[in-house]
Amino acid sequence: MKGERLMTGRATEDARRAIEDAVWAPSVHNTQPWRFGVRGTRISLRADADRRLDVADPDGREMLISCGAALYTLRLSLRVLGYEPEVRLLPDPDRPHLLADVQMEPGKPAGEETERAYAQVRRRRSHRGGFAAEQPPPSLLDAIRYEAEREGARLIRAIDVHVQGALAALTDAAEHIQRRTPAYAAEIARWAPAPGTSRTDGVQHAAYPSETPRTEPHFAARDFARGRGWGIEPTADGPASHPGVVMLLVTAADTPSDWLRAGQGLQRALLLAAQHDLAAAYHTQALQVPRLRDLIRTQFCGDGHPQLLLRLGRPVGEDLTSIRRPVPEIMIIES
Numbered sequence: 001m002k003g004e005r006l007m008t009g010r011a012t013e014d015a016r017r018a019i020e021d022a023v024w025a026p027s028v029h030n031t032q033p034w035r036f037g038v039r040g041t042r043i044s045l046r047a048d049a050d051r052r053l054d055v056a057d058p059d060g061r062e063m064l065i066s067c068g069a070a071l072y073t074l075r076l077s078l079r080v081l082g083y084e085p086e087v088r089l090l091p092d093p094d095r096p097h098l099l100a101d102v103q104m105e106p107g108k109p110a111g112e113e114t115e116r117a118y119a120q121v122r123r124r125r126s127h128r129g130g131f132a133a134e135q136p137p138p139s140l141l142d143a144i145r146y147e148a149e150r151e152g153a154r155l156i157r158a159i160d161v162h163v164q165g166a167l168a169a170l171t172d173a174a175e176h177i178q179r180r181t182p183a184y185a186a187e188i189a190r191w192a193p194a195p196g197t198s199r200t201d202g203v204q205h206a207a208y209p210s211e212t213p214r215t216e217p218h219f220a221a222r223d224f225a226r227g228r229g230w231g232i233e234p235t236a237d238g239p240a241s242h243p244g245v246v247m248l249l250v251t252a253a254d255t256p257s258d259w260l261r262a263g264q265g266l267q268r269a270l271l272l273a274a275q276h277d278l279a280a281a282y283h284t285q286a287l288q289v290p291r292l293r294d295l296i297r298t299q300f301c302g303d304g305h306p307q308l309l310l311r312l313g314r315p316v317g318e319d320l321t322s323i324r325r326p327v328p329e330i331m332i333i334e335s
């Protein structure tokens with residue numbers, strides 16, 4: 001009995017450590033829309049629907065992509081702690097916000113590949129600007145795409161300059177639509193607090209440049225500063241004008257489990273990219289406007305469904321930072 005209690009105590013402590021890592025996943029507007037419950041050797045992941053973007057993301061698609069990224073990070077961290085995580089996605093159809101049950105089974109010591117990916121969990125950062133001109137080697141891009149595929153998602157590269165141009169133009173159109181629609185603009189304002197805030201969520205002024213360098217083609221940045229001059233000052237390195245490798249993350253279908261797979265594939269791919277000092281910049285505006293998302297799907301995604309538009313490259317310029325909520329706010333020990 002005592003031994004069992006000790007085992008459970010250790011599992012709870014390890015679960016807490018894994019959750020401390022999981023929260024470093026990317027999430028739309030840094031909403032961190034997740035909650036974790038720990039009972040013995042089981043961790044449950046729930047979506048926190050109060051943090052969904054009701055205007056831009058009414059179906060919770062991006063909320064679940066974000067939670068999927070946290071789920072992959074949790075699994076990775078558990079592996080490093082010596083567990084074999086057994087995951088049941090969406091285990092209860094009557095509770096759609098219960099996204100996953102993760103059972104911590106005894107596992108083997110983590111291999112080098114796992115350790116290397118894990119080392120990037122807190123180092124990985126989103127980028128908002130241009131990239132260095134040199135392209136990542138094709139073999140590395142293939143390996144990054146393979147990481148997404150291993151989780152059931154696909155990264156399609158936009159090589160054709162006209163496809164890149166069209167995606168940039170659609171992003172620009174969506175950005176204009178969102179800026180002139182009060183409900184969208186109010187939602188962005190809610191998730192982009194002013195400098196000096198005590199909040200531990202949202203896209204804060206240290207997370208974006210005060211001026212977004214122009215790339216060719218140019219992918220519109222989100223209007224986090226809303227004309228108030230917030231953001232990090234450019235460094236002496238000067239502006240980087242290369243857009244990087246333009247990619248669409250797509251899934252075979254468009255259900256909540258596909259969104260969770262997209263998030264897991266995204267994070268898995270990003271953690272390999274980060275090992276080679278590559279980062280992603282995201283432009284999800286057009287995918288938040290249903291007609292534009294539909295156009296992107298029919299024109300550029302084959303038979304897949306677009307989940308994210310991103311650019312990948314070696315960041316140049318400002319060192320952007322990010323923040324997370326303290327774990328006690330998002331973790332509950334269930335008895």
Ligand SMILES: Cc1cc2nc3c(=O)[nH]c(=O)nc-3n(C[C@H](O)[C@H](O)[C@H](O)COP(=O)(O)O)c2cc1C
Pocket residue numbers: 024025026027028029030062063065066069124125126127128202203207222282283284285308321322323
């Ligand atoms: C589903 C999803 C959509 C996102 N969309 C955007 C976006 O349109 N523009 C942007 O600048 N960042 C976007 N991001 C990046 C988040 O803002 C970022 O992950 C968050 O602020 C946390 O920062 P970090 O990734 O540096 O840890 C998105 C991330 C996710 C997971």
